[in-house]
Amino acid sequence: MLKPNELLQRSVDLACANVAEGGGPFGAVIADGEGRIVAEGRNGVTRCNDPTAHAEITAIRAACQTRGDFRLHGLLLYSSCEPCPMCMAAAWWSRLDGVIFASTRQQAAAGGFDDDRLWRAFETGATSREIPIRHVNLPTAGAEFEHWLATADRQSY
Amino acid sequence: MLKPNELLQRSVDLACANVAEGGGPFGAVIADGEGRIVAEGRNGVTRCNDPTAHAEITAIRAACQTRGDFRLHGLLLYSSCEPCPMCMAAAWWSRLDGVIFASTRQQAAAGGFDDDRLWRAFETGATSREIPIRHVNLPTAGAEFEHWLATADRQSY
Numbered sequence: 001m002l003k004p005n006e007l008l009q010r011s012v013d014l015a016c017a018n019v020a021e022g023g024g025p026f027g028a029v030i031a032d033g034e035g036r037i038v039a040e041g042r043n044g045v046t047r048c049n050d051p052t053a054h055a056e057i058t059a060i061r062a063a064c065q066t067r068g069d070f071r072l073h074g075l076l077l078y079s080s081c082e083p084c085p086m087c088m089a090a091a092w093w094s095r096l097d098g099v100i101f102a103s104t105r106q107q108a109a110a111g112g113f114d115d116d117r118l119w120r121a122f123e124t125g126a127t128s129r130e131i132p133i134r135h136v137n138l139p140t141a142g143a144e145f146e147h148w149l150a151t152a153d154r155q156s157y
Numbered sequence: 158m159l160k161p162n163e164l165l166q167r168s169v170d171l172a173c174a175n176v177a178e179g180g181g182p183f184g185a186v187i188a189d190g191e192g193r194i195v196a197e198g199r200n201g202v203t204r205c206n207d208p209t210a211h212a213e214i215t216a217i218r219a220a221c222q223t224r225g226d227f228r229l230h231g232l233l234l235y236s237s238c239e240p241c242p243m244c245m246a247a248a249w250w251s252r253l254d255g256v257i258f259a260s261t262r263q264q265a266a267a268g269g270f271d272d273d274r275l276w277r278a279f280e281t282g283a284t285s286r287e288i289p290i291r292h293v294n295l296p297t298a299g300a301e302f303e304h305w306l307a308t309a310d311r312q313s314y
Contacts, residue, residue, distance in 0.1 A: 008295055015301035019308060025301035046312040049227045050218055051251040057209050070206045080301055082292070086246035089275060091288050093243060094208040098289035102298035111302035112313055118246060122279045131248050132255035135239070138165055141259035144172035144182035144237055145268035151176060155203040156269055 001035040007078040008102050010037070014055070015080035018042040025111060028055035029078040030063040030096070038075055039063035055079065056087035060094050070157060071095045081108050084115040085122045158192040164235040165259050167194070172212070172237040175199040182268060185212035186235040187220040187253070195232055196220035212236065213244035217251045227314060228252040238265050241272040242279045 002010065007029050014027025024043035031037050041059030045051055056079050064070055072094045077083075081103040083091060091099050109116040121130045148154055159167065164186050171184025181200035188194050198216030202208055213236050221227055229251045234240075238260040240248060248256050266273040278287045305311055 005293065005295065008293055009297065012295065012297055012301055016304050019301060019304040019311075022312070024314070025305040027301070045227050045250075045314055049221045049225060051221060051227045051229075051314075052209065052214050052218060052247050061207055061209060064206045064208060068206060070202050070208045072208075080298070083290075084246060084250075085279060086243050086250060088284055088288070088290075089241060089243035089246065089279075090209050092275060092278075092284070093202075093241075096288065098291070100291050100293055102293060102295040103302065104292065107299050107302055111305050118249060121249075122242060122246075123282045125280045127245050127249070131245070131253065133240075133245075134255065134257050135261065136162065136165055136257055136259060138162065138169065138259040140166065140169055141237070142264050144169055144176060144184070145260065145264055147173050147176040148182035148268055154176075155179070157181070157202055157208075 002031070002037070003035060004078075004100065007031050007035060007037070007076075008080075008100055010040075011055075011078045011080040012102055014040060014042050018055075023047050025080070026055040027080045028059040030059045030072065030075050031078065032075055033097075039066055052086065054084065054087050056083050057090050060090055060096075064094065073097065076100060081105075082115065085118055159188070159194070160192060161235075161257065164188050164192060164194070164233075165237075165257055167197075168212075168235045168237040169259055171197060171199050175212075180204050182237070183212040184237045185216040187216045187229065187232050188235065189232055190254075196223055209243065211241065211244050213240050214247050217247055217253075221251065230254065233257060238262075239272065242275055 026043035039062035044053035183200035196219035201210035
């Protein structure tokens with residue numbers, strides 16, 4: 001059982017180890033309130049050809065497999081770096097109790113990563129300037145939600 | 158080779174099929190500029206115990222595996238529903254050319270999904286109200302970026 005700062009240090013150690021092995025400089029740990037590690041993650045974007053394989057996403061997916069649940073109530077995410085909007089939203093969808101991070105989005109920017117720019121786009125409602133998005137009013141749109149709401153045994157989340 | 162509206166209809170069809178098979182009401186298609194489908198995705202959150210397995214993320218990961226690349230330049234994402242912040246950021250990290258969607262975040266909310274609430278948290282800079290986040294100034298933080306910048310053959314992204 002590790003203390004909070006030891007868990008956070010572990011995430012930084014994972015980030016450093018990942019760089020040594022050719023990966024990106026990000027690591028993450030998911031632990032329960034008593035400091036027991038449930039899962040760990042390293043950035044695997046280039047190694048796995050997966051732009052979503054940030055350390056936090058990788059740790060969340062691993063923790064869910066370990067738990068056999070798509071919800072992580074009662075667990076905390078320790079990340080070597082402030083999560084990007086993708087990872088912050090993933091932490092939210094996974095119902096984690098909270099996030100603790102060491103390096104900041106500004107430090108990530110100095111390392112050549114775009115997190116700070118992406119955060120600013122979200123915080124100013126300007127994501128469509130970064131990636132063009134278009135709504136097409138398809139006549140059949142919404143049928144999927146009608147099917148969903150008509151399904152008595154649907155598993156909500 | 159399908160026209161844009163046919164690709165979008167395909168994403169709605171995938172969403173409906175997913176509901177019929179017990180999954181969430183979301184589907185996505187990734188195609189090139191000529192309308193050739195590169196990958197498809199369905200929401201697998203409950204089926205796969207993976208809170209990150211939104212249809213868009215699943216399609217992005219599949220397209221990257223097909224391409225053998227973590228970048229999807231030249232491709233478009235067609236989604237049955239307006240992407241949540243996680244998926245929008247994933248679209249950005251994957252360097253897709255753009256996103257086209259059918260149902261809106263408000264329609265998703267009527268279906269019982271939290272996308273609209275999550276978007277508002279991001280757009281008002283209030284994500285920390287949704288999930289507690291804390292910065293701890295670890296003395297060793299930043300070492301991972303120093304290692305990274307000192308690695309001559311690092312693969313940036």
